[in-house]
Amino acid sequence: xxxxxxxxxxxxxxxxxxxxxxxxxxxxARTPTMxxxxxxxxxxxxxxxxxxxxxxxxxxxxLVEPVRTAAxxxxxxxxxxxxxxxxxxxxxxxxxxxxxIKDRLEELDAGEIELGRxxxxxxxxxxxxxxxxxxxxxxxxxxxxxxxxxTEIDRALVDGLVSAGVLRPGPGGRLDETATEILRAASALGxxxxxxxHLRSLRTALDREVALARQVxxxxxxxxxPAARARADExxxxxxxxxxxxxxxxxxxxxxxxx
Numbered sequence: 681x682x683x684x685x686x687x688x689x690x691x692x693x694x695x696x697x698x699x700x701x702x703x704x705x706x707x708x709a710r711t712p713t714m715x716x717x718x719x720x721x722x723x724x725x726x727x728x729x730x731x732x733x734x735x736x737x738x739x740x741x742x743l744v745e746p747v748r749t750a751a752x753x754x755x756x757x758x759x760x761x762x763x764x765x766x767x768x769x770x771x772x773x774x775x776x777x778x779x780x781i782k783d784r785l786e787e788l789d790a791g792e793i794e795l796g797r798x799x800x801x802x803x804x805x806x807x808x809x810x811x812x813x814x815x816x817x818x819x820x821x822x823x824x825x826x827x828x829x830x831t832e833i834d835r836a837l838v839d840g841l842v843s844a845g846v847l848r849p850g851p852g853g854r855l856d857e858t859a860t861e862i863l864r865a866a867s868a869l870g871x872x873x874x875x876x877x878h879l880r881s882l883r884t885a886l887d888r889e890v891a892l893a894r895q896v897x898x899x900x901x902x903x904x905x906p907a908a909r910a911r912a913d914e915x916x917x918x919x920x921x922x923x924x925x926x927x928x929x930x931x932x933x934x935x936x937x938x939x
Contacts, residue, residue: 704788704795705762712747712755717913719756719764727768728861731921732914735764741778743767743785751907753914840876841866846883893919 714722716732723730738744739754744764746754763785770781787793841847847862866876893916900912 704785705759705766708757708759708762710757710759712757712760714756714758714761715910715913716746716754716756717917719761720917722761723765723768726765727772730768731924732917733921738764738767738778741782743778743782749907749910751910753907753910837867837870837876838863841879844876844880844883846876846879889923893923 716735719735720730720732735744735754739746744756744760744767746756746760749755766785767778767781770776770784771778776784784793788795838847841862842849846866847859849859866879869879896919897912897916900908900915903909
């Protein structure tokens with residue numbers, strides 16, 4: 681990390697822009713307390729495809745500068761997360777190349793343009809207050825993703841997914857963001873005649889993948905040092921990202937052959 685960035689973090693813990701260094705976003709904490717897994721959880725509600733490798737790429741391009749611990753692991757601040765969010769929004773909504781986005785960030789840091797403070801967001805995993813319905817209750821409402829219409833998931837679908845082992849609610853039947861996404865996808869697949877029982881084999885295959893990843897990560901998790909545990913988190917994220925990429929490549933290849 682550059683000397684100027686280090687000074688900005690030491691002298692300017694809440695990003696007020698003292699000395700004109702790393703001025704944006706203003707008023708957001710710059711203390712590097714978040715591991716890469718924390719950053720991914722904070723962003724995935726809005727950017728489901730964000731990955732460990734994507735964050736590394738943004739770092740390589742100079743768009744974010746996480747602090748490195750003595751053991752070499754990355755740590756991010758809430759301000760870093762908002763800068764990453766800015767980059768992802770500019771890519772998704774304005775289709776800007778990274779060089780242009782980097783120039784805009786530099787202009788924001790220098791005070792040449794002004795966007796203000798980003799909307800306050802929690803950097804902890806968010807749990808949706810939705811519960812799987814019990815006997816006699818009305819269908820469980822599932823809040824839509826941004827831009828999606830209001831929808832409801834009926835009890836039969838929820839029960840079918842749970843029975844098939846495809847949906848695994850938390851304590852008290854609570855459904856988090858991932859569970860509601862599973863519900864939406866399963867509901868959409870139902871329009872093509874794909875039922876919860878058909879998804880059981882997919883879930884079984886996934887469980888085998890998780891078991892394979894666990895074998896790799898377990899030796900690191902068994903160690904007591906914070907560095908080893910941080911490495912375990914990074915390794916798990918990286919393996920998960922590689923599995924997703926592998927699945928996407930296989931599916932693209934096979935689905936293309938169906939056309």
